[in-house]
Amino acid sequence: MSEIHKAEPFEAALQFIHTSFPNCDGALLAGSVVRGEATETSDLDIVVFDQTVKSSYRESLIDFGWNIEVFVHNLISYKEFFINDCVRARPSLPRMVSEGVVLKDFERMESIKQEAKALLDKGPAEWTHEMIKIKRYFITDALDDFVGCTNRAEEIFIANTLAELVSEFVLRTNRKWIGTSKWLVRSLKLYDETFADHFIDVFDTFYKTGDKSKIINLVDKILQAHGGRLFSGFSLGK
Structure with missing residues (x-):
């Protein structure tokens, strides 16, 4: 696709649905462009609902001047x-659906969005x-390694592990959602911005x-x- 014209995000998403999923039952535009956090490298996250699709899939492509991630269900x-997202405590799809702006509507779209919001609120x-x-x-194991380590290269990666753990x-x-990469920081800020800044x-x-x-x-x-460091007396699978 030629890069001479990059449509506005909502317009590009509408055109994409019109050309690629004209018979779908519903669609949403989500992600950073909806939250007002888009950068030069942001893509369009589009969720499509199509009752004729046998199984869910995800696809990445470039169209209308945008990198597009489409999630089809x-x-x-x-x-x-x-x-599954709720079990792993990383609510990727519920968050996209809850925050998403409707591109194409059908009688169940609002109920699906409410379903997603209820899960997030819970x-x-x-x-x-x-x-x-x-x-x-x-x-404790990672912290002990960090304290005793004298190799700068190893310290850096132990610190990374500690940050995630x-x-x-x-x-x-605290019964809050977790995240990885940029969503690690965002999840901490959603929990407590002061704590996140200190972290x-x-x-x-x-x-x-x-x-x-x-x-x-x-x-x-x-x-x-929660009781401090734990080593002595710990067992797993005994």
């Missing part, structure tokens, strides 16, 4: 994705005491200066509310 298959399932113990152990721990013990600062300080103390203090403070 029939009127039953999306429910399985809703459930939050993920509460972690069991046993799960919290398991996560405490693995955070600890952010997940904080969010899940980012302690890791940023380490990456810039090599000072581990802020990360160690933060992790210990978070673990302390």
Whole structure:
């Protein structure tokens, strides 16, 4: 497709549905362009509902000057994705559907959006005491490695592991949704913006200066509310 013209996001999405899914039952435009967070590299996230599709699929393509990610579901298959996303606590599809702007409507579109919103509002399932113990152990293991490590290259990647483990721990013990990559930061900010800023600062300080103390203090403070570091007496599968 020629790059001389890049249509406005909503118009491009409408044209895409008209040409590629003219007989679909409904469609939504979601993602950063809907949230007002689009950058030069943002794509169009489009969710399509088509009762003639046998199984869900995802496809990436370029059209109307845009990179387009299209997520195609029939009127039953999306429910399985809703459930799976909630089980893993990363509500990708429910979030897209809930925030999405309708491109093509049918009588069930509003009810599907409400279904997605209800799942988001409910939050993920509460972690069991046993799960919290398991996560405490693995955070303790990574933290001990971090404290004792004297190899700068290894320290960087241990810090990355700690950031993922600890952010997940904080969010899940507070029954909040988690995320990866940019959604890790966004999930923390949705939970508590002040805490998120502090979390980012302690890791940023380490990456810039090599000072581990802020990360160690933060992790210990978070673990302390759940019994502190855990090593002695822990068992799994015994």
